[in-house]
Amino acid sequence: MARPSRNNPKLEGPLPDVLAFSELLIAVAPDEQGVPLLWIDPFYRHTPTGLVRPLLRGAKALRVAESSAKPKNEAPARPVEQVQIALPPAGGMPQRLSPLGLTRPMLTDQRRIAMSVQLNAQGGGQVTVTETLTGLPASEWRDQVEHIAEDKLRQSLEQRALGYFFPGASLSELKYGPLDDNEAPLTITYRFTAPHLARLRSGKDGHRQLVLPVPYPLLLSRRYVTAPERKLPLVVSYITPSTLTAEVTLPAGAQVAQLADPAELQGFGRYSRSVRVEGGRLILSVENNLLRQRVLPDRYPAFVEYAARIDAAEEAYALIDLGP
Numbered sequence: 001m002a003r004p005s006r007n008n009p010k011l012e013g014p015l016p017d018v019l020a021f022s023e024l025l026i027a028v029a030p031d032e033q034g035v036p037l038l039w040i041d042p043f044y045r046h047t048p049t050g051l052v053r054p055l056l057r058g059a060k061a062l063r064v065a066e067s068s069a070k071p072k073n074e075a076p077a078r079p080v081e082q083v084q085i086a087l088p089p090a091g092g093m094p095q096r097l098s099p100l101g102l103t104r105p106m107l108t109d110q111r112r113i114a115m116s117v118q119l120n121a122q123g124g125g126q127v128t129v130t131e132t133l134t135g136l137p138a139s140e141w142r143d144q145v146e147h148i149a150e151d152k153l154r155q156s157l158e159q160r161a162l163g164y165f166f167p168g169a170s171l172s173e174l175k176y177g178p179l180d181d182n183e184a185p186l187t188i189t190y191r192f193t194a195p196h197l198a199r200l201r202s203g204k205d206g207h208r209q210l211v212l213p214v215p216y217p218l219l220l221s222r223r224y225v226t227a228p229e230r231k232l233p234l235v236v237s238y239i240t241p242s243t244l245t246a247e248v249t250l251p252a253g254a255q256v257a258q259l260a261d262p263a264e265l266q267g268f269g270r271y272s273r274s275v276r277v278e279g280g281r282l283i284l285s286v287e288n289n290l291l292r293q294r295v296l297p298d299r300y301p302a303f304v305e306y307a308a309r310i311d312a313a314e315e316a317y318a319l320i321d322l323g324p
Contacts, residue, residue, distance in 0.1 A: 002061040021062045034063050034083040037096050046142035046182045048106040054238045057087040090241050091135050106183055109135030111242035121251040121322055123210055124195040131188045137240050138186040142179055166194040210320040217314040220307035230300045238292040248282040257321040263313035267306045275317045
């Protein structure tokens with residue numbers, strides 16, 4: 001039985017809080033120290049063998065030893081012992097398999113987004129997105145779509161996901177798969193139109209301009225900065241590590257007026273954003289890896305600054321001149 005890492009171990013006394021060990025894991029072929037060859041997490045139906053949910057990675061587990069008959073003069077074996085679930089925050093190979101050089105991409109959480117945008121002069125446009133998911137997001141998606149009708153799935157994607165990041169978006173196509181191979185990455189391709197991909201404004205010279213924000217922003221300040229100071233720790237939820245590459249085709253006659261400087265931020269995780277012009281198109285690259293963590297009150301001001309810097313990097317990456 002494993003204890004989710006969101007539970008604060010400092011609240012425990014000399015003995016472990018047994019009730020906190022509430023998640024079942026199966027240890028395959030543990031060695032003498034209790035370190036298994038593989039952990040099996042049965043929470044999701046569509047789970048690659050060896051994938052463990054993020055809240056259990058790095059956590060502790062109570063290992064219940066198998067009972068066996070012992071001679072009367074031999075001390076009984078310890079029935080319960082604590083072991084560490086030694087897995088990286090984003091998943092990966094178990095400790096005993098890592099030295100073997102094996103590769104199992106499906107054990108690592110990753111969201112790779114490839115985006116193609118045809119921008120119009122009003123700031124809207126047509127968008128094609130291909131997402132490639134491994135690890136936890138692939139398991140979650142496969143479990144969810146198994147129990148939802150196709151029309152309900154499209155409606156949910158359009159209203160909850162696209163509607164949140166791209167208000168007024170209209171989904172025109174959705175394809176995904178494979179659903180029956182848990183060891184393969186899940187690919188989701190969708191097309192949509194959105195009226196507000198960029199902000200339209202007037203420049204000082206009277207020219208119309210488009211300000212392009214980063215798509216799928218983290219919005220850290222909106223989510224976590226709710227007070228100027230804190231007396232209790234702030235719990236930052238797990239965000240799947242992701243990369244985004246967006247190719248933006250500009251409206252006819254438009255010119256790039258300004259590109260944002262590259263952003264490279266570290267501290268409570270890693271965030272990078274860069275943009276360049278290539279073949280008459282904008283190429284945006286974004287990478288983020290925000291750690292699941294507890295931010296203590298004395299570190300909260302630093303987190304507020306970190307969130308504000310990411311917000312600024314996401315607010316605008318390019319300025320486009322449309323002319324008078």
